[in-house]
Amino acid sequence: MATGMALGGAPAHPAAAPPPDLPSKFTPAAYANPASRYGPFATPDYYTYADDLVIERNQPGKPHQGKVLAAIQPHSDDIPLYAGGAVAKLIDEGYTGYLIRISNDEAAGKTAGYGVVQNEIDNHAVAKALGCKKAFSFYYRNHRMDDCAEIEIRARLIFLYRVLQVNTIIVMDPYNHYDENPDHLVAARAAEAACWMAGGGKDYPEHYKAGLKPARVREKYYHARSPQGHNLVNRVVDISSYIDHKVRSNVANKGKGPAGAAGARLRQQLAQEGRKLPSLGNDDETANFQYVKQFLMDDWMRLGERFGLQYAEAFRYIGPEPNYRENLRKYVDTNAVAL
Numbered sequence: 413m414a415t416g417m418a419l420g421g422a423p424a425h426p427a428a429a430p431p432p433d434l435p436s437k438f439t440p441a442a443y444a445n446p447a448s449r450y451g452p453f454a455t456p457d458y459y460t461y462a463d464d465l466v467i468e469r470n471q472p473g474k475p476h477q478g479k480v481l482a483a484i485q486p487h488s489d490d491i492p493l494y495a496g497g498a499v500a501k502l503i504d505e506g507y508t509g510y511l512i513r514i515s516n517d518e519a520a521g522k523t524a525g526y527g528v529v530q531n532e533i534d535n536h537a538v539a540k541a542l543g544c545k546k547a548f549s550f551y552y553r554n555h556r557m558d559d560c561a562e563i564e565i566r567a568r569l570i571f572l573y574r575v576l577q578v579n580t581i582i583v584m585d586p587y588n589h590y591d592e593n594p595d596h597l598v599a600a601r602a603a604e605a606a607c608w609m610a611g612g613g614k615d616y617p618e619h620y621k622a623g624l625k626p627a628r629v630r631e632k633y634y635h636a637r638s639p640q641g642h643n644l645v646n647r648v649v650d651i652s653s654y655i656d657h658k659v660r661s662n663v664a665n666k667g668k669g670p671a672g673a674a675g676a677r678l679r680q681q682l683a684q685e686g687r688k689l690p691s692l693g694n695d696d697e698t699a700n701f702q703y704v705k706q707f708l709m710d711d712w713m714r715l716g717e718r719f720g721l722q723y724a725e726a727f728r729y730i731g732p733e734p735n736y737r738e739n740l741r742k743y744v745d746t747n748a749v750a751l
């Protein structure tokens with residue numbers, strides 16, 4: 413997928429007119445996302461769309477067969493909330509997927525101990541819901557990652573990139589603006605730097621002596637973190653066909669986040685008041701699924717609407733670099749003359 417044109421036709425732009433009372437010398441450069449109607453954990457405040465913005469639509473067949481995707485999340489709810497649809501889509505299109513969680517999520521649960529145990533269970537359930545082959549956890553302390561050695565997190569990721577032969581990562585944008593969570597930027601920076609170093613021959617040479625091969629991580633999808641964010645977006649992924657995967661991965665987060673058993677709780681609360689929401693169905697499992705789909709997915713539906721899609725997720729995508737060496741060789745072959 414070298415260019416966007418191959419993915420979804422002509423570059424798309426959202427329809428947005430500047431406010432009529434704005435002096436003409438000001439041209440808006442960032443687009444405000446419609447505020448969530450039902451949940452706080454959703455799309456960020458603003459996106460700036462690059463002029464090569466494309467829509468990544470469903471691709472027929474298994475175009476990613478043989479490729480490996482690492483979905484990396486500081487916490488057990490980050491990938492489900494922000495990129496669950498894209499992960500499920502890429503795996504369905506042929507990727508072998510792995511889920512890597514960096515923290516131990518101790519700060520997210522009824523007690524610290526409960527948070528560690530439940531989120532460990534959840535991380536595996538999320539991986540399963542998205543179709544990942546395996547889930548990993550690094551267990552760094554929650555909300556304390558800025559006190560961890562970033563170089564160690566990076567080294568552990570380099571090891572996994574090489575062992576798993578990762579081609580593509582999905583992770584939080586390492587340049588997220590206004591993110592209050594200290595874990596997010598540390599984890600994302602480590603994941604980004606590990607891409608480059610995992611392909612080199614000089615870093616951690618014992619890996620090679622032990623039989624590992626360099627990893628060529630050539631594609632990156634960086635997602636935003638809400639609600640404060642302002643992110644650069646050059647790829648909108650149509651997740652309409654994978655919205656139920658995304659919903660199930662959020663329901664799988666029982667230990668934390670805005671999903672889990674929230675639907676069942678609302679249903680039970682209404683029942684005590686002698687009321688019900690028909691859309692939540694007649695059992696807890698249905699209530700949890702429908703609650704997430706109807707309320708929590710609202711923001712991705714509203715983002716999708718701007719692009720004529722049912723549901724969408726937005727990314728800063730970095731694709732493979734041109735084959736500089738091969739291009740140079742071709743130029744020399746074409747242009748070199750005899751002495």
Ligand SMILES: [Zn+2]
Pocket residue numbers: 486487489490593596
């Ligand atoms: Zn998080």
